[in-house]
Amino acid sequence: MSAADTGGSQVKSAVRTVELLEYFAGRPGMHSLASVQEAVGYPKSSLYMLLRTLVDLGWIETDATGTRYGIGVRALLVGTSYLDGDEVVAAARPTLDRLSDDTTETIHLARLDGTHVVSLATRQSPHHLRPVTRVGRRLPAHSTALGKALLATHTDDQVRSLLPPVLTRRTEHTRTDREQLIEELHTVRAQGYAVDREENTLGLCCFGVALPSRTPARDALSCSVPVARLTPAHEQMIKDALLAARDRLAPAGRRL
Structure with a gap:
């Protein structure tokens, strides 16, 4: 799914957030900003800000260098809630x-x-x-x-x-x-x-x-x-x- 395909009624930042989480969910491990940007195609500056926001909220994690990104623990909490209910x-x-x-x-x-x-x-x-x-x-x-x-x-x-x-x-x-x-x-x-x-x-x-x-x-x-x-x-x-x-x-x- 791409933001361009979702129709004008959807909020671009929300669509990009979901796309990012789906990207990381489908690719275990840690990924560089450049590799994520190449896959999703967002402008690097806005991608970086979105990633940092998701890191602050616990949905995305970084490695010790702060330059590589992976899925965060809050995704596990939501997934567990889905199964429990x-x-x-x-x-x-x-x-x-x-x-x-x-x-x-x-x-x-x-x-x-x-x-x-x-x-x-x-x-x-x-x-x-x-x-x-x-x-x-x-x-x-x-x-x-x-x-x-x-x-x-x-x-x-x-x-x-x-x-x-x-x-x-x-x-x-x-x-x-x-x-x-x-x-x-x-x-x-x-x-x-x-x-x-x-x-x-x-x-x-x-x-x-x-x-x-x-x-x-x-x-x-x-x-x-x-x-x-x-x-x-x-x-x-x-x-x-x-x-x-x-x-x-x-x-x-x-x-x-």
């Missing part, structure tokens, strides 16, 4: 725990955010070989089981309006043609679950189901398992467990 996250907690126990694999609850999915909650696998996950991680919808399960609740035309014709390649297995993805979504709708076979991360297979709390759905559950540990029997058990979890959450979702 979200009714879907609260309703899903027992189901996430049960899925984790039943599958012994890593479980995710995620939400569709434009063309991406954002992790709202996770349960880590007890196995030594497991994916590294974190709440707040943002991944392309088209390359993940979570995202494909959610995209399948949209019409074909809605998917076309949401995604570009050529999709970003994450691995050699990623489907990058939008029309081919739409064909796959037909299968997802029919079977009730989506599969990502090393399309987002090499060595990792994921299975996802959309939660029917609204149409189109915005939340989904998934189970991630290393390919090295995936057998046909284990795969079927994971699919069955996810579908059962979806059905258990359906009554709660209709009340939200």
Whole structure:
């Protein structure tokens, strides 16, 4: 999003503040003023003043030299507040725990955010070989089981309006043609679950189901398992467990 695209009714300084926070949220670590200015395109003098204001307020932090900038602790407080107040996250907690126990694999609850999915909650696998996950991680919808399960609740035309014709390649297995993805979504709708076979991360297979709390759905559950540990029997058990979890959450979702 750029300030020029937001329309005349929005305040430029507020738009720039949000854009800056989104820039730092998507790029962990510390960044120089020059690199931030190159990315966002604001005049250097006004960018510096905005950064200093956000530093004073705790939304942005600087390193010991005061010349490099990163996301601040207040962003964490707001993110935590969002999760603490979200009714879907609260309703899903027992189901996430049960899925984790039943599958012994890593479980995710995620939400569709434009063309991406954002992790709202996770349960880590007890196995030594497991994916590294974190709440707040943002991944392309088209390359993940979570995202494909959610995209399948949209019409074909809605998917076309949401995604570009050529999709970003994450691995050699990623489907990058939008029309081919739409064909796959037909299968997802029919079977009730989506599969990502090393399309987002090499060595990792994921299975996802959309939660029917609204149409189109915005939340989904998934189970991630290393390919090295995936057998046909284990795969079927994971699919069955996810579908059962979806059905258990359906009554709660209709009340939200």
